[in-house]
Amino acid sequence: MGWVSCVREFDQDLIESLFIKYAKINTRSNPDSPTVPTTPGQVELAQMIVEDLKKIGINKATYDTDSGYALAELPGNSAKQLAPIGFIAHLDTADFNAENISPQVHADYSGEAIILNRKKGLVLSPAQFPNLKNFVGQRLITTDGNTLLGADDKAGITAILGALAYLVNHPEIEHGPVEVAFGPDEEIGRGAKRFPAEKFGAAFAYTMDNGQPGQIEPETFNASQAEIDIKGTAVHPGDAYGLMVNAVGLANEIVSALPKDEVPEKSRGHQGFYLVTDFNATISQAHLNIIIRDFDTARFQQKERLLESVVQQINARFKAPRITLKLTEQYRNIGDAIRQYPYVMNLVLDTYQRLGIQPKITPFRGGTDGNAITAKGIPTPNLFNGGDNFHGPYEYVTTEAMVMTAKVIVAIIEEHVRQFGHKDNRPVIFDNDGREL
Numbered sequence: 001m002g003w004v005s006c007v008r009e010f011d012q013d014l015i016e017s018l019f020i021k022y023a024k025i026n027t028r029s030n031p032d033s034p035t036v037p038t039t040p041g042q043v044e045l046a047q048m049i050v051e052d053l054k055k056i057g058i059n060k061a062t063y064d065t066d067s068g069y070a071l072a073e074l075p076g077n078s079a080k081q082l083a084p085i086g087f088i089a090h091l092d093t094a095d096f097n098a099e100n101i102s103p104q105v106h107a108d109y110s111g112e113a114i115i116l117n118r119k120k121g122l123v124l125s126p127a128q129f130p131n132l133k134n135f136v137g138q139r140l141i142t143t144d145g146n147t148l149l150g151a152d153d154k155a156g157i158t159a160i161l162g163a164l165a166y167l168v169n170h171p172e173i174e175h176g177p178v179e180v181a182f183g184p185d186e187e188i189g190r191g192a193k194r195f196p197a198e199k200f201g202a203a204f205a206y207t208m209d210n211g212q213p214g215q216i217e218p219e220t221f222n223a224s225q226a227e228i229d230i231k232g233t234a235v236h237p238g239d240a241y242g243l244m245v246n247a248v249g250l251a252n253e254i255v256s257a258l259p260k261d262e263v264p265e266k267s268r269g270h271q272g273f274y275l276v277t278d279f280n281a282t283i284s285q286a287h288l289n290i291i292i293r294d295f296d297t298a299r300f301q302q303k304e305r306l307l308e309s310v311v312q313q314i315n316a317r318f319k320a321p322r323i324t325l326k327l328t329e330q331y332r333n334i335g336d337a338i339r340q341y342p343y344v345m346n347l348v349l350d351t352y353q354r355l356g357i358q359p360k361i362t363p364f365r366g367g368t369d370g371n372a373i374t375a376k377g378i379p380t381p382n383l384f385n386g387g388d389n390f391h392g393p394y395e396y397v398t399t400e401a402m403v404m405t406a407k408v409i410v411a412i413i414e415e416h417v418r419q420f421g422h423k424d425n426r427p428v429i430f431d432n433d434g435r436e437l
Contacts, residue, residue, distance in 0.1 A: 037184035082176025086202030089156030090186035117145025151387030156208035162406035192372035211384035219335035331371035
C-alpha cells in the first residue's frame with residue numbers, strides 16, 4: 001500500500017512486540033460473570049499496559065479499580081490552551097476461543113494462501129479474503145487456526161502506545177494534553193457504562209477499533225431489546241373450544257406482524273431491522289427476545305411503537321392481558337450528538353487529507369464503547385485499528401498497519417495544534433436553528 005513508506009520512522013519492533021505480548025493474554029469477556037472486568041485476563045492486561053506506559057515515559061498511568069480502565073495522560077507541551085484529546089481501545093476479545101493464542105508472524109507476506117492449521121484444513125486465502133492483497137510485502141500476523149488473534153482491539157491498544165512512545169521520543173512535536181483509556185468488556189456492551197469520564201478529562205475522543213486506514217464511523221444504531229412473555233391456557237385439545245389460549249400461536253402472531261423485509265439479512269447501510277434472537281414456546285407459555293435497531297431516531301421510535309401496538313391489540317382480545325412487554329434501551333446513535341460537534345469529524349478529515357488517505361465514512365451497524373462515552377458528554381466516533389477478519393481464526397493484522405494507525409493518531413494530535421485559533425478548535429454545539437451556542 002502507498003502508506004508503507006510513511007511509517008518507517010516509528011518503532012516497528014516495539015509495536016510488533018507489544019502486540020504479540022498482549023495477544024497471548026486471554027482476555028475473552030464473559031457475559032455470565034457478575035464482575036467488571038468479567039475475566040481476570042483483562043485485569044492482567046490493563047495492569048501490564050500501565051507498566052508499559054510507564055516504561056515508554058508516560059508517568060501519569062494508573063489502573064482504575066472502580067471502572068476496570070487503564071488510564072493515562074501525556075501532558076501537553078504547548079503554550080496554547082488546547083482542548084484535551086482522547087484515544088480509547090478495549091481490552092477484551094470476542095466470544096471465541098482465546099486460550100493459548102499463538103500469533104504467527106509471516107515476514108514479507110507474498111500474497112499467497114497461508115495454511116493456518118493443516119489438521120483443521122484452515123487456510124487464509126486471498127481468494128476468500130481479497131483484502132489480503134493489500135498487505136503484500138508486509139509483516140502479516142495471523143492465528144495458528146485454533147483461536148482468534150485479538151487484533152480487535154489489541155491492535156488499537158498497541159497503536160495508541162506506539163503513538164505515545166513516538167511523542168515522548170520526539171519532544172520537539174508540539175501537542176496539547178493527550179488522554180488515553182483502555183477499558184473492559186466492550187464485546188458484551190458492559191464496560192463503557194462504567195467509563196470514568198470525570199477522570200478521563202478529554203473534551204472529545206476517538207475509539208480505535210476495527211477497520212482500515214481512512215475509515216470513520218460517526219454513527220451507530222439506536223438500539224433496544226424487547227422481552228416478551230406470553231401466558232397461555234393449556235387444556236386437552238379435544239375439549240379446547242373456547243378455552244385454550246395457545247401461547248405458541250400468539251408468539252407467532254407477534255412475529256408475523258413485524259415488517260417482513262426489516263430483518264438483518266435484508267438490510268444494509270442506514271436501514272434498520274427487527275431481529276428475533278430467542279423464541280421459546282409451549283401452549284401454556286412463551287418467551288421472545290427481539291432486538292430493534294435503526295440509525296434514524298424517529299424511525300427507531302416508530303419501530304418500538306409498532307411492537308407496543310401489536311401487543312396492545314392482541315391483549316385487547318382478552319379479558320385480562322396475556323402478554324407483557326419490557327422494552328429496554330441499550331444505546332443511542334452517537335451521530336445525533338457528534339453532529340453537534342463538527343470539529344470532531346473535521347479534525348480527522350483534515351488529517352486524512354494531509355496524509356493522503358482517502359476517507360471512508362460509514363455507519364457502524366452495531367454499537368461501540370463510543371455510545372456510552374458519548375452519552376457521558378465526550379463525543380467519540382470510531383476510526384480504525386488496521387486489522388481484518390475479526391472474531392475468529394482468520395483474523396489478521398500487519399505490523400505496518402498498526403504503525404500506520406499510530407502515525408494517524410500522532411497526525412490528528414498535530415493537526416489539533418495547527419487548527420488552534422479556529423473557532424472550531426474546541427467542540428462546538430449548535431441549537432436547533434444552527435446557531436452556535
